[in-house]
Amino acid sequence: SQQGEEDPQALSIQEGENATMNCSYKTSINNLQWYRQNSGRGLVHLILIRSNEREKHSGRLRVTLDTSKKSSSLLITASRAADTASYFCATQAGTALIFGKGTTLSVSS
Amino acid sequence: DTEVTQTPKHLVMGMTNKKSLKCEQHMGHRAMYWYKQKAKKPPELMFVYSYEKLSINESVPSRFSPECPNSSLLNLHLHALQPEDSALYLCASSQDPAGTEAFFGQGTRLTVV
Numbered sequence: 001s002q003q004g005e006e007d008p009q010a011l012s013i014q015e016g017e018n019a020t021m022n023c024s025y026k027t028s029i030n031n032l033q034w035y036r037q038n039s040g041r042g043l044v045h046l047i048l049i050r051s052n053e054r055e056k057h058s059g060r061l062r063v064t065l066d067t068s069k070k071s072s073s074l075l076i077t078a079s080r081a082a083d084t085a086s087y088f089c090a091t092q093a094g095t096a097l098i099f100g101k102g103t104t105l106s107v108s109s
Numbered sequence: 110d111t112e113v114t115q116t117p118k119h120l121v122m123g124m125t126n127k128k129s130l131k132c133e134q135h136m137g138h139r140a141m142y143w144y145k146q147k148a149k150k151p152p153e154l155m156f157v158y159s160y161e162k163l164s165i166n167e168s169v170p171s172r173f174s175p176e177c178p179n180s181s182l183l184n185l186h187l188h189a190l191q192p193e194d195s196a197l198y199l200c201a202s203s204q205d206p207a208g209t210e211a212f213f214g215q216g217t218r219l220t221v222v
Contacts, residue, residue, distance in 0.1 A: 030207060030208045031208050033210060033211070035213075040146070040148065040197060041197075041215050041216055042113075042199065042213040042214055042215040042216055043152070043199070043201075043211075043213040044213070045210040045211060045212070045213075048209070048210050050208070088151055088152075090211075092207070092208055094164075094207060095140060095157045095159050095164045095165060095206040095207060096154060096157060096165055097142065097154065097157075097201075097203075097211055098154055099144075099151040099152050099153075099154075100151060101150075101151050102151050
């Protein structure tokens with residue numbers, strides 16, 4: 001039961017450019033999280049933003065949350081080839097952590 | 110130790126076999142999750158254990174049977190699977206069932222023949 005919808009589905013950029021991914025969801029949430037996945041293996045947690053927060057930063061990552069629009073965005077600044085991966089938003093309501101469809105990011109050097 | 114360990118990494122099983130996937134964490138986390146992921150798709154939540162009790166079963170067929178023997182271990186028992194059950198099975202854990210980051214294992218790549 002996917003709740004999050006991300007766009008774009010795929011994004012190709014050059015090294016040094018910024019990448020922005022968006023996530024929309026449908027129901028009330030406790031928090032929204034972003035994860036990264038390389039090569040179809042385990043997911044790595046990037047950042048968590050709580051429902052009462054509007055913006056959060058972690059290194060080159062900036063996440064915003066607009067609960068009135070039920071949407072979030074992830075900005076990766078000064079991208080690197082190593083940022084190439086699939087990125088998923090995940091919404092948490094109660095004990096359920098539900099993933100969106102994901103954005104595949106390709107960064108070329 | 111911030112790892113979630115899943116075994117085996119790969120599993121090939123026939124439709125009449127019974128097998129188990131195992132997941133272990135030693136971070137003292139009180140929530141553990143099973144997800145199923147098909148190629149180029151997001152992880153789909155299957156089960157959530159909160160304080161060793163099953164709190165969510167996302168309408169998963171009974172041929173998948175979860176078990177949480179203690180706070181560090183999570184098993185997924187498989188029986189009479191179908192080829193369409195072939196997927197990457199991911200285990201995760203989080204400290205607080207209601208709102209902290211989840212740590213994922215590397216998954217078990219399951220092929221049903």
